[in-house]
Amino acid sequence: MPHSRLLSIARKEFLHIIRDPRTLMIIFIMPVIQLVMFGYALNMEIQRVDLAVVDYDRTLHSRRLVEQFQGSKFFHVFGYEGPLSEAEKLFLTRKARVILAIPADFGKTWQRSVSAPVQILVDASDPNAATIIRNYCNQVIQLFNQRYGGQIPLPFEVRSAIWFNPDMKSTYFFVPGILALLLVMISALLTSITISREKELGTMEQILVSPVRPYEIILGKVIPYVFLAFMDGALILLIGIFLFEVPFIGSLPLLALLTTLYIITALSLGLMISTIARTQQVAMMIAVIATLLPTVMLSGFIFPIASMPELLQWLSYIIPAKYYLVIVRGIMLKGNTISQLLNQVFFLGAMSLVLLTVSWRKFSVNLEK
Template identity: 40%
Template structure:
C-alpha cells in the first residue's frame, strides 16, 4: 500500500506540473457543457409510438393504420389508460403517445372541433419537435387539408413530458458527461502509460521491486480521481447554470458513473499495452473510442435509425449504455428497476476488459 501511495503521489505531481494538461482537463468540460447546453441543437427522428384509443371506432382505426403504415413510425404499444403513459416512457423505447379522445369520430363527422393529444418525451426536444411535425403532416393528409386553421375540425395538441420548458440541456448534458469522461479516462490514461515506454522509464519501473499491477494502478488512479472531480463539476453546472435538477437517485448515478469511469480506464490501459507510441495511442483512442461514441452512442444521432450493423457496433460502446442510464436517472427520475440491464452490460464490459488487460500485460512481461 505504501508503494502504491508513493507512485500515486508521483503521478499526481507529474499531472499538476503540466499546466496545459490541467487547463484541458478542467477547461474543456466547462466549455463543452455550456456550449452543448445553450447553443448546439440537432434534428433527429424516431419510430417507436404508443396509442391510447379512447374512441375505438372505424375512423380512429383508420388514423392509427395510416400512422403505422408510415415508414417513420412503428406502433409499439396500445395503452388501456392514461395512467400507463409514464410507465411506457420509462421503458426507454417509446418517444410519443397519441391520445385519441372519446367521441372523436362523432365530433369529426358532426363538424365539431376536437383535439388529438400528443405526449412526447421532452428529454430530447429536437426529436420531440421532429415527431410532432411528422404526425401533424400525417393528420393533415388524413383529413385532406394543407394547413391547420383555428376553425379546423381536428388539431393536435402537444405536451412535452419531462421537459415542459422545451430546453435543450436534458438531451446534451448526459451526452457531454459520457464524452468528457471517455476523453479523460481513455485518452489521458493511454498516453500517460505509453509516455513511460517512449522515454524508457517503463522498463526501469518493470525491473523494480514494484509489482506490475501497482504501476498500472498508480497511473490510473489520478485520472480516476480527476474524472470524479470533473463529474461533480458537470453536475454542479447542470443544476446551477442550466437549471437541470437531478430527478433520480444521486447515489445511484454516482455509483454507475464510477463503473463507467473504471471501464474507460481499462480501455485506456488496454490501448497503452498494445501500442508503443503516443501518436498510435492517440489515433486508436480517437478512431476506436471517441468517434464511435459521438456517432453511434445515440448522443448525436438516434441509434434506431441506423443500419443494423451499426446498431450492433453501437451496442459494444460503453458510452451508449451510460448515456441511456444518465437520461433515465437524471432526467426521468427512474431507478435501478429500469436501468439494471444497462448496468449489467457495463459490468460485463468492465470484467471482460479487466481480463484482457491482465492477460495482455502478463504476455508483454514474458
C-alpha cells in the first residue's frame, strides 16, 4: 500500500513535468546552451596576442628572435618605428598587449657568447592574462636559446612530464566543472518549485487530508527528478566527450553511481527550499542564489580553494559541488577508483541525509499546522 501511494505521487509529479514546456526546456534545452556557451567562453588559452617589436639592433640575430615570435601561434607580431617611450602608448589604445624591445648591441653581445638582455613589457591591467602572456614569452625565448644558443653542457638534465592533460587544454578542467554546475542548478531549481507549486495551485489542502505520509510525498516528488536529472547529466557528459573532446579514462558505472548521489544531494537542497518558500518565483530565486554563486566561487570550479581566505575555505565545506568536482575530474581524467574518493562520497552522503531530514521535518510541521 505505501508503495502504491509513493508511485502515484511520483506518477503525478512526472505528468506535471511533461505537461509543462517550461520545465522541459529547463531540463533539456537550457543545459545544452549553457554547456556550449561556458565550454567555449571559459578558456584560459590566449592566442594571437598583439606584440609590437621595437628593434634597435636590426641584425641577423634580432631578426631571428622576431621570427621566433612570429612562428608562435600565440602572437600577432608587428613592427613599430619609433622610440620605446612612444611604443608604450600602444597599451593605452589597446593596439598591443606586449612590447618586445631589442637593444642596439644585442647582436654584438650575442656574438661574444655573453648574455644578451632584451626587454619585454606586458600590459598587466588583466593580471591573469598578463601571467599567461609572460609565460608564452618565456617559452618562445627558451626555444630561441635552444635553437641558436649553442650546446652548453649542463651538470644535470631535467626531463619533465605532464600527466592527465599533456596538451594543457583548459576544456579538460572546465567541462567537468560545468557538469557539476549545471546538475546542481537544474536539480535544485526544479525541485524547489514542487511544494511551492502545490501551495500556489491550492492543491496542498488535498494532500493534507489524504492518507499520505510526509516521507512518501517527499520521495514521490524527488524520484522523477532523479531520473530526469540523470538523463540531463548523461546528455551533458556526451556533449563534453564528443564536442569538446574531453577524455574519459575511468569507470562509467562508478561515475553514474556517484553522479546519482550528487543529484540526490542537489534535489534535497531544492526540496528544502521548496518547503520554506511560499511561491514558485521565490523558490526559484532562492535556488539560483544558493547554487550558482557558491558553486562558481567556492567549489574550485574556477578559483583554487587553497588560495582563498580561510573563512571562505571553511564555507566551501558546505558546497556539494566541491566534492563532486573532485569525483568527476578524478574519474574522467585520472581514472580514480572508489577507494580514492571515499572522503568525497562520505560528505555528499552526509549532506543528502541532513537535507532530506530537514525537508521531512519541515514538511511534517507544515502538515500539522
